[in-house]
Amino acid sequence: MNAQLVAALYATPGPILIGSITVTLVMLGAGLLAGHDPVFYGLAVLMACLGLFRFASHRLYERAHAVAGAPFDAARFERLAMIGAWGTAALIAGFSCYALWRYPSQPVAVLAIAQSIGYLAGISGRNTSRPLITKIQVLISGAPFTCALAATLEPAYVLIALTVALTTILTFSSTQIIHEMFVSRHRTMEELEILANRDTLTNLDNRRSILLKIENQLARKQEMALLSVDVDDFKSINDTYGHDVGDALLLSISETLASCLGPGDIAARMGGDEFMVATSRGSAEAVELARRILTRIGSQRRIKGRSIAATVSVGVVVAEAGLAVEQALKRADIALYKAKSDGRNHLVVYTPELSVEHDEHLAFEVDLRDAMRAGQFQLVYQPIYNPRSGSVTLVEALLRWDHPQRGVVSPATFVPVAERTGLIKVLGTWAIETAVRAALAWPRNVGVSVNVSARQFESDHDLVAIVAAILRKTGLPPRRLTLEITESTLIEDAPHIIESLKKLRAMGVRIALDDFGTGYSSLSYLAKLPIDIIKIDKTFSHEIDSSVKVNALMTAITDLAHKLGLSIIVEGIETAAQLAVMRRFSLHGIQGFILAKPMSDEALLAIIKDRVASDRMSLVGDLTAPAAVAVRKRPEVA
Known part of the structure; x- marks a missing residue:
């Protein structure tokens, strides 16, 4: 504020120079009119010197501002302005007083009166950013002048003295008012500047502000590191707890982020749940800063009475001097994208190889979208056999992609990309409807099982309504449709997903927990999830004929599932030895x-009609012998 007020004193150097020249000429003219009075000539010389001093002060001020980042002494320039203003006021007062004292009835007195009144009239608009300067100016020039007018005892001059006194009083008042308006306007401009450069929620720099700072630093050939910080699964937190909790979480994270910074570091909220840190640290120090951010943010925190665990992913890039800010940001985003792909609460440092990988991912996404439009996806079906009857009672629908150039693309490759981009919602809906329509041609006792992703349970994709519409449109009995979920699905938003599963199950759709035994809390999910079937992961199947521990676990799992009334399906049987066990x-x-x-x-239709193909009958037949453990069969299990 002080620097801006001082700047106003030096805002118009031209008029000050012209004014000094004019007053000097007036004083010279007075000397000529008074018959070459040396006092007037002396005053003119002093005024000329003072004018040069004020001009030099302005030039010095301009040079001080010409060097970016150079120290600026506002108090010094304020003192220089005071000397110039008060010196000018004193010379003009001396000029008018001397003219009225020596030549009260001559034209030179009129010239002095005109000059003094004109000077007084211009003071209020000159230095109103500093009222003290203006008020002392008015007193120095106006008080002696008023007294000199009154001392002549000439009625006209006395009347002018009264007018000058009134003008002086009004100038005092108007100066204060104008100053308050100036300060108010400046504060308004400051507030607007803050709004333009600050994030209103977190009070960190906003995107515009930090980009300007990054651009300036890179333009000055200075290397810097950028840390792109993104909150993991923020949308899920926002949808689950509400936007007020989401905003409070962002504020809490911004405070933690700011606490990690050192001198010269800048933090900004780029928008939504994304933050940016710019630092002049070297590569190793920047990575250490990123690790500190991960550690401090990735902890349990209390938000509006709720205990929320929030983590972030960080992409780090060291931007070399002269690099365009857009390119630096792109590299930071690429590193962040990789960190997100590798898992939550993770950091990745940018390397040129990541750009190549990123471009390949983008090309893959384009191919994925084109494949959906071109209908390149298809479903294949793997039957699930009843070990007692040897017949097919359930069929799992599996998604396949045969790309014209890439060939057969593994689901392990394209499904994660479809999930990350949200395309799995459209693709998943197509898979459910296609599988349901295929099941219409099967015997009534054969159901179809379809895998669903966590993204299909998001609030903007009402899976329950979609499944209901498909069943209503096709006429397939709900009990013939099984939806398979994995434990990882529940990590995203367990309460919402469980509620959706309850609605689906109430509709008659069966729910299967896929890949059972690979998660960290499988047994707890058996108690809380509304499921009908558990599918034992193939890791158990592959070791069932060679591991005593796996056999013991299988025994425990099957006993527990039977007591809970759950059906058990084992997947991944690939050898006769595994089948025999x-x-x-x-x-x-x-x-x-x-x-x-x-x-x-x-x-598949040929196998279903023949119940079991002859080359499989011998294998399945071994399993039709009486089981060692009695089965408490659920009514809905064929």
Whole structure:
């Protein structure tokens, strides 16, 4: 504020120079009119010197501001302005007083009166950013002048003295008012500047502000590191707890982020749940800063009475001097994108290889979108056999992509990309409807199972309504549709997903927990989830004939599932030895390559009609012998 007020004193150097020249000429003219009075000539010389002093002060001020980042002494320039203003006022007062004293009835007195009144009239508009300067100016020039006018005892001069006194009083008042208006306007401009450069929620720099600072630093050939920080699964937190909790979380994270910074570091909120840190630290120090941010933010925090665990992912890039700010930001985003792909609460440092990988990912996403439009996706079906009857009772629909150039693309490759981009919502809906329509041609006791992703349970994608519409449109009985979820699905938003599963189950749709045994809390999910079936992961199947521990775990799991009234399906059976061991357990379904590989709908129909193909009957027949453990069969299990 002080620097801006002082700047106003030096805002108009031209008029001050012209004014000094004019007053000097007036004083010279007075000397000529008075018959070459040396006093007037002396005053003119002093005024000329003072004018040069004020001009030099302005030039010095301009040079001080010409060097970016140079120290600026506002108090010094304020003192220089005071000397110039008060010196001018004293010379003009001396000029008018001397003229009225020596030549009260001559034209030179009129010239002095005109000059003094004109000077007084211009003071209020000159230095109103500093009222003290203006008021002393008015007193120095106006008080002696008024007294000199009154001392002549000439009625006209006395009247002018009264007018000058009144003008002086009004100038005092108007100076204060103008100053307050100036300060108010300046504060308004400051507030607008703050709004333009500050994030209103967190009070950190906003995107505009930090980009300008980054651009200036890179333009000055200075290397800097950028840390792109993004809150993991913020949308889920926002949807679950509400926007007020989400905003409070962002504020809390911004405060933690700011606490990690050192001198010269800048933090900004780029928008939404994304933050940026710019620092002049070297590469190693920047990475250490990123790790400190991960550690401090990635802890449990209390937000509006709720305990919320929030983590962030960080992309780090060291931007070399002269690099365009857009390119630096792109690299930071690429590193962040990689950090998000590698998992939550993770950091990645940018390397040129990441750009190549990122471009490949973008090309893959384009191909994925084009494949959806071109209908390149198809479903294949893998039957699940009842170990007692040897018949197919359930069929799992599996998504496949045969790309014209890439060839057959593994689901392990394209499904994560579809989930990350949100395309899985459209693709998943297509898969459910296609599978349901295929099941219409199967025997009534054969159901279809379809995998669903966590993204399909998001609030902007009402899976329950979509499934209901598909069943209503196709006429397939809900009990013939099974939706498979994994434990990782529940990590995103367990309460919302569980509520959706309850609605689906109430509709008659069966729910299966896929890949059981690979998560960290499988047993707890058995108690809380509204599920009908658990599918034992293939990691158990592959070791069932060689590991005593796996056998013990299988025994415990099957016993527990039977007590809970859950059906059990084992997947991934690939050898006769694995199949033979499985006969010791009480199972409701067996799935694996040794029984049947995923196949087309047409091939599946042939197997279903013949109940079991002859080359598989011998294998399944071994399992139709009495099981070692009695099965408490649920009514809905065929």
